[in-house]
Amino acid sequence: MRLLGTARSPFAWKVRVALEEKRIPYVYVVAPPADPTSDVSRHNPLGQIPVLVCDDGTAIYDSPVIVEYVDGLAHSPKLIPDDFAARIAVKRWQALGDGVVEATVLLSRDERQPAAARQGADWSRNQQAKIERALTWMEQDLGGRAFCYGDEFTLADIACGVALEYLDRALPRLRWRQSFEALAAHAERLTSRASFRAGLPEIT
Numbered sequence: 001m002r003l004l005g006t007a008r009s010p011f012a013w014k015v016r017v018a019l020e021e022k023r024i025p026y027v028y029v030v031a032p033p034a035d036p037t038s039d040v041s042r043h044n045p046l047g048q049i050p051v052l053v054c055d056d057g058t059a060i061y062d063s064p065v066i067v068e069y070v071d072g073l074a075h076s077p078k079l080i081p082d083d084f085a086a087r088i089a090v091k092r093w094q095a096l097g098d099g100v101v102e103a104t105v106l107l108s109r110d111e112r113q114p115a116a117a118r119q120g121a122d123w124s125r126n127q128q129a130k131i132e133r134a135l136t137w138m139e140q141d142l143g144g145r146a147f148c149y150g151d152e153f154t155l156a157d158i159a160c161g162v163a164l165e166y167l168d169r170a171l172p173r174l175r176w177r178q179s180f181e182a183l184a185a186h187a188e189r190l191t192s193r194a195s196f197r198a199g200l201p202e203i204t
């Protein structure tokens with residue numbers, strides 16, 4: 001199995017954490033989508049990474065679909081619960097984490113542009129408000145628990161940890177840890193796991 005990604009992709013990192021947690025061997029291939037030699041568009045018509053290319057050539061995308069596939073490959077640990085309500089709750093955490101990552105990517109990319117090329121104050125405020133609202137919800141839902149959902153590590157924790165660590169690295173000016181103590185403590189617990197240390201994205 002080959003995972004196509006880049007050193008900077010938070011979505012590829014989420015998949016790598018899942019693969020590490022499940023102890024599933026894979027080959028990581030650095031494949032920048034914009035590089036015509038990278039073959040990404042041949043595997044994913046949308047031209048986006050991450051893409052998981054199975055040994056029989058089947059390509060799986062996007063990251064939520066890949067992690068669901070990966071979870072089905074090995075029984076334990078179970079990242080997405082079977083129970084309907086639990087599964088929806090865990091996937092909702094993933095949607096929130098992925099949404100924080102998307103807003104962080106857009107905002108941090110915009111902030112690196114020359115002033116004349118930037119989107120403007122209203123747009124930036126809107127992106128930042130998404131992040132703050134999502135973190136507020138996460139902080140309240142996590143409360144004093146050790147895991148995002150239930151009493152076991154799940155995909156919810158992967159998505160949450162990836163989003164928080166990426167936010168730390170891509171938009172350090174937000175200093176979110178000062179306002180969200182439960183999330184800050186959870187981020188420490190999560191990023192100390194060996195699975196999270198694999199494929200930590202570069203920020204440039």
Ligand SMILES: N[C@@H](CCC(=O)N[C@@H](CS)C(=O)NCC(=O)O)C(=O)O
Binds near residue numbers: 009011098
């Ligand atoms: N919803 C997708 C998002 C993937 C995504 O945004 N990938 C970025 C890199 S992190 C990408 O490939 N960008 C190139 C492009 O959109 O052309 C997922 O979860 O996999």
